[in-house]
Amino acid sequence: MSVGYAILGLLENGPRHGYDLKRSYDERFGHGRALHYGQVYSTLARLLKNGLVEVESEPGEGPDRKRYAITTAGVTDMEGWLGTPEKPEPYLQSTLYTKVVLALLTGRDAADVLDGQRTEHLRLMRELTRRKTDGDLADQLICDHALFHLEADLRWLELTAARLDQLAARVR
Amino acid sequence: MRRWFTELSLGVRLSVAGGRSSVARLAMISVGVGLGVAMLLFAATVPAVVSARDARIGARAVDRSLDLPRGEDTVLLMDVKSEFRGRQIDGYLVQAEGARSPLPPGVTRRLAPGEMVASPAMKRLLDSEEGALLRGRWGERVVGTIGAAGLGGPGELYFYQGSDRLTEESGYRVRAFGDAEVAQGVPPVLLLLGVVGLVVLLLPVLIFVTTAVRFGSESRDRQLAALRLVGSDAVMTRRIAAGETLVGAVLGLLTGGLFFLGLGALAGRAVPERFSFYPADFRPVPLLALLVIVLVPVSAVLVTQSALRRVVVEPLGVVRRSGDRRRRLWWRLILPVAGLALLYPLHEGLDQRAEGFEYQVMAGVALLLVGVALLLPWLVEATVHRLGGGGVAWELAVRRLQLDSGTAVRAVSGIAVSVAGVIALQGLLVAVQAQYTRETGHVTDRYQAVAALRLADLDPAGPAMARLKSTPGVEAVGTAAWLRAVDPQGGSMTLRVGECGVLRQFGKVAECADGDVFVVTGQYAPAVAAGTTFGLAESFYEEPTQEWTLPGGVRPVPPVDDMLQAGGIILATPGAVRGVSTPLPADVFVALDPGDTDAMERLRNVVAAVDPSAYVRPVELRTVEAVLVTMRQGLLVGATALLLLIGASMLVNVVEQLRERRRLLAVLVAFGTRRGTLTGSVLYQVAIPVLLGLVLAVATGTGLGAVLQSAANAPVRFDWSGIGATSGAAALVVLLTTVATMPLLWRLTKPGGLRSE
Amino acid sequence: MQPLLTAEDVTYSFGPTHALDSASLRVYAGEVLALMGPSGSGKSTLLHCLAGILTPDSGQVTFDGRDITAMSDTARSALRRTDFGFVFQFGQLVPELSCLENVALPLRLAGVGRREAQRRSAEWLERLEVADVAGKRPGQASGGQGQRVAVARALVTRPRVIFADEPTGALDSLNGERVMQLFIAAARDTGAAVVLVTHEARVAAYSDREAVVRDGRVREQEYAR
Structure with missing residues (x-):
């Protein structure tokens, strides 16, 4: 799912070749695990089918002669995705990271992304806290476990928020 | 031994290398100790100055x-x-x-x-x-x-x-x-005064020095805690602290030396000319100076060690041994009781005094006063634990004192000791002065000056009298002739012959005309009856050469002067002794122009020319022993200096305590505590111990004063005005100290104080 | 709904550093608002401005419609005594007073008699489960007990706003949780609003909504309508 948004995000700065997209993706989001070409083209095909990207062909042969560009629908979709906080759950970092980088990359306010996410996290934490306060010991222990994980996420969020400037300099 | 040295020198390094705050602390200690040292050196100088004077005065006697x-x-x-x-x-x-x-x-x-x-x-x-x-x-x-x-x-x-x-x-x-015998036999009463005065002035100085050494000890303790963290053990810590204190004490000695030199220059000018001294004499007695130089650093180190005894310096901070352990009374009573025992023999008076009584008095007074310093912490603690109620400010202060009264008491004990001493001394001075001061009963409405001329020819018509009378500013001259009157039983009386104004110098003569005769009444005056015939002689050694009968209408009059109560004086106007040949008079009474301030000096000039040995003095309404006046002044100056010294140390204490509590103060202000409440609590916190200290001081001081007064054979009386003034001054110092801390309190309670992180 | 306490474009500097830069915030009656943000972001300064402890360089703080920036120091102190309560991280209890006397202190400052003040304080200590330390001095109580005493002291005057600055900052999780539970429950019972400065999400989770302070500005989370 997020690979698609990553590609949309990368395209927002201008049309690119598939090969180009793979390289940019690997650089920013690969973290040592490169994307297969197949994965790139299948994702692009899905985006094409949904009308989120379009193809500009250049004279010549082969797949590398195709340049992809984002459509207006693609931009809207991207915005919607960035603006919707993720449902708080464990091991969210990679998605959140992608979102933050893409927001920075596309000149959007990454802090908004983080704040929205915090609110979402806190909403859940409040609920868990309420449940804990009213519940028995088992409830308390279970809720606490979730709370500590969410708190860890939030800490990561804070840390990221504090380092947005640094990150922006690296991404651009 | 090497390790000792290393640790001491580490302390030395710490004290100088700790940045601004430790420089400030060092400065405070050295100025504090310096002031104390200067006063001690000054005291050590007095004997040298006095003995040098005495030696030179003896050499010309x-x-x-x-x-x-x-x-x-x-x-x-x-x-x-x-x-x-x-x-x-x-x-x-x-x-x-x-x-x-x-x-x-x-x-x-x-x-x-x-x-x-x-x-x-x-x-x-x-x-x-x-x-x-x-x-x-x-x-x-x-x-x-x-x-x-x-x-x-x-x-x-x-x-x-x-x-x-x-x-x-x-x-x-x-x-x-040169007459060694003259070497100033000081009257025992004055010796007593001097000895007590010395102790009274020096003890608070010592207390002050021990307080000064503890200036800023909070931050020092934190420093030591940091040292504990890096691995120094408790014993090493103490030696490091000792090294640090030594620096302060030695600097204090140097500062004190400088203060002392300055003091010498000032004292030379401030002293009345009778007591002036040569700068060369202003040198401390070497042995005493050595004692100061050795004792100050040693006692500084001892004080530090004893202060550390109550504090456990742990690696992570300083733990004060809690004040839950109540102070005990019994051992605190040992010293004052011993002091009283030493002083007890005094109540029989100085006459039976044994050799070396001054040391006994000195020790007794010192023990009693040190006893005040020891009793005060107990008294404050015992009292404070019974206090309660009152407003918030009061409650804050009382609870604070209940938790830790030591700091407050330390500052106050100096005041208590000096006030007790000064009250005792003042009581003694007042009593002695009352003994020495007499209302002479003399009248000055007619004659204002009197001179006894031994060597002059005072023939009323002679040139000497003419010169006296013609002196500008001299309005009238009266003379009194003297004769010994021997009654038929052989008893001796004095016959004074002069005009009415002159006779009034001897008896309270009201109505008087030429021809009147009066008899001065008195406890021991023999009864005389009109018609008694006296033999008259011109001196004590001569036999009567003529006779005179006491005429009728002789009136008794009270003496003008208690000294004349011995009585036996007949006062006669010239008209009453007509026919008797009176010798030339010797006592001259002079009426001066009250508007002419130089008249007295001109009279002296003339008298000196007539008889250089004659002493012209004003007719005094009262006599006061000048030495006592000087002593009272000295005591006043000393007491003021002491109180200022103590005020300074109290200020430092309060300021330190406020600094330590800056966060708490900010919190209290945050939840709406009025500054007035905080000010009030500081005031109470200072005033409660001071009040208790004053009560103890007044009790001890008046008691000690009573003992000293009976020693001086003076009727025991309490100098309430002196007690009031001294304790008032002490209270004023407290108040001023509190006021002086106000700017800091206000600054610390500014809203920014919450930002401590 | 009218906010009970507002900050409008509040600016505050410590010398050259801008602690607050045009910060605005609304606090509604009875809500628990978490003020979050990294350290040094100005959240404590904002709290002090809201509480009338600091006077902002510019901007306005109003409480119940009254502009407290324009009030005299005396009036603000009185306001803090009667309408505000405070809980800090540490060092807030007077060490020489007993815990009971510490709780009674704000009442006594507000003019309540000793007996009555101590009776009410004892109730609050009971409520916060620290009745057993009433007669002890703070130094003799544990950290958690001390914070509960501090909470009792903040609540005892039944203030309309309680300002809590990292109230559990010096406590372990378990003690912190317990303090927060008792604190928030008691605050809700009395209807007091709470402004809770914290950098801990688990503490902030006791709030109804949060506001984030970053670089002296406030990003305020609104209630979903």
């Missing part, structure tokens, strides 16, 4: 009781005692009788008749405009000055003048100057 034949090595002397505008002038007329006549100390040449050598102060006075009226009083020609060896101090007005008119009758003959 002469033994008047010798009955020497005239010789090549003798000299005739006559005492001259005079005054100029309230300043005392002393001197000798000197008449050498041979080639080997001795010279007085400080005098290098023989004096021809009329030639004078004067003390530098006297010469300055004579040369000055102010001294114009004095010039020529003795017909002198100043030919030089007396050297330091012949003077008590540089301010003394003193002279020697050559003469050729002295006779064996008018002067006395000596062979040498």
Whole structure:
């Protein structure tokens, strides 16, 4: 799912070749695990089918002669995705990271992304806290476990928020 | 041993290398210790100054009781005692009788008749405009000055003048100057005063020094905690602290030395001229100075160690041993009881005193006063634990004192000790002064000056009387003749003959006309009846040469002066002794123009010309022993200096405590505590211990005063005004101290104080 | 709904550093608002401005419609005594007073008699489960007990706003949780609003909504309508 948004995000700065997209993706989001070409083209095909990207062909042969560009629908979709906080759950970092980088990359306010996410996290934490306060010991222990994980996420969020400037300099 | 040295020197390094706060701490300690050291050195100097004076005064004194034949090595002397505008002038007329006549100390040449050598102060006075009226009083020609060896101090007005008119009758003959016997037998009462005064002034200084060493100890403790963290053990920590204190103490000694030099320069000017001293004399007695130099650092280290005893310096901070352990009373009573025991023999008076009684008194007073310092913490604790109720400010203060009264008490004990001492001393002074001060009962409406002329011819029609009467400013001169009246039983009485105004100098004569006779009544006055016939003689040694019958209408009158209560005085106007040949009078009473301030000095000039040995004095309404006045002044100055010193140390304490609590203060302000409440709590916190200290001090002081008064055979009385003034001054110092801390309190309670992180 | 306490464009500097730069915030009656943000972001300064402890360089703080920036120091102190309560991280209890006397202190400052003040304080200590330390001095109580005493002290005057600055900052999780539970429950019971400065999400989770302070500005989370 997020690979698609990553590609949309990368395209927002201008049309690119598939090969180009793979390289940019690997650089920013690969973290040592490169994307297969197949994965790139299948994702692009899905985006094409949904009308989120379009193809500009250049004279010549082969797949590398195709340049992809984002459509207006693609931009809207991207915005919607960035603006919707993720449902708080464990091991969210990679998605959140992608979102933050893409927001920075596309000149959007990454802090908004983080704040929205915090609110979402806190909403859940409040609920868990309420449940804990009213519940028995088992409830308390279970809720606490979730709370500590969410708190860890939030800490990561804070840390990221504090380092947005640094990150922006690296991404651009 | 090497390790010891390393640790001590680490402490030394810490004390100087700890940045701004430790420099400030060091500065506070060295100034505090320095002030104390300066006062101690000053006290150590007094004996040196006094003994140097005494030695020089002894060297010029002469033994008047010798009955020497005239010789090549003798000299005739006559005492001259005079005054100029309230300043005392002393001197000798000197008449050498041979080639080997001795010279007085400080005098290098023989004096021809009329030639004078004067003390530098006297010469300055004579040369000055102010001294114009004095010039020529003795017909002198100043030919030089007396050297330091012949003077008590540089301010003394003193002279020697050559003469050729002295006779064996008018002067006395000596062979040498210098009389060790004269060396100032101090009256025991004054010795008692001096001894007590010394203890009273020095003890608080010592207490102050021990307080000063603890300035800023909070931050020092934190420093030590940091050292513990990096691995120094408790014993090492103590040695490091000792090293640190030593730096403060040694710096304090140096500062004290500087203060002392400054003090010397000031004291030289501030002292009344009778007590002036030469700068060269202003040197501490070496042994005492050594004692100060050794004892101050040693006691500083001891104080630090004992302070650390109550504090556990842990690696992560400082733990104060909690004040839950109640203070015990019994051992605190040992010293004051011992002091009282030492003082007890005194109540029988000084007359039966044994050799070395002054040491016993000194020890007794010291123990009693130290006892005050020891009892105070117990008293404060015991009282504070019973306190409760009251407003928030009161509650905050009381609870604070309940938790830790030591800090507050330490500052106050100095006040308590000095107030107790000063009250005792003042009581003694007042009592002694009352003994020495008499309402003379003299009347000054007619005559204002009196002189006894031994050597002059006071024939009422003679030239001397004419000169006296014609002196500008002199309005009238009365004389009193003296005769011994022997009644038929052989009892002796005194007959004074003079006009009414003169007679009023001896008895409270109201209605009086020429021809009246009065008898002065008194406890021991023999009864006399009109018609008694007395034999009259011209001196004590002579037999009566004529007779006189006491006329009728003799009236009894009370004496003017308690001294005359011995009685036995008949006062007669000239009209009542007509037919009796009265000898030439000796006592001259002079009425002066009250508007002419120089009249007295002109009179002295004339009298000196007529009889150089005569002493002209104003008719006094009361006599006060000048030494006592000076002592009271000294005590006042000393007490003020002490209170200021103590005020300074209290200020430092309060400021330190406020700093320590800055966060708490900010929190209290955050939830709406009025500053007035905080101010009030600081005030209460200072005032409660001070009040208790004053109560203890007044009780001890009046008790001690009573003992000392009975020792001085003075009726025991309490000098309430003195007690009020002294405790008032102490309370004022407290108040001022509190006020002085207000700016800091206000600054600390500014809203920014919450930002401590 | 009218906010009870507002900050409008509040600026505050410590010398050259801008602690607050045009910060605005609304606090509604009875809500628990978490003020979050990294350290040094100015959240404590904002709290002090809201509480009338600091006077902002510019901007306005109103409480119940009254502009407290324009009030005299005395009036603001009185306001803090009667309408505000405070809980800090540490060092807030007077060490020489007993815990009971510490709780009674704000009442006594407001003029309540000793007996009555202590009776009410004892109730609050009971409520916060620290009745057993009433007679002890703070130094003799544990950290958690001390914070509960501090909470009792903040609540005892039944203030309309309680300002809590990292109230559990010096406590372990378990003690912190317990303090927060008792604190928030008691605050809700009395209807007091709470402004809770914290950098811990688990503490902030006791709030109804949060506001984030970053670089002296406030990003305020609104209630979903």
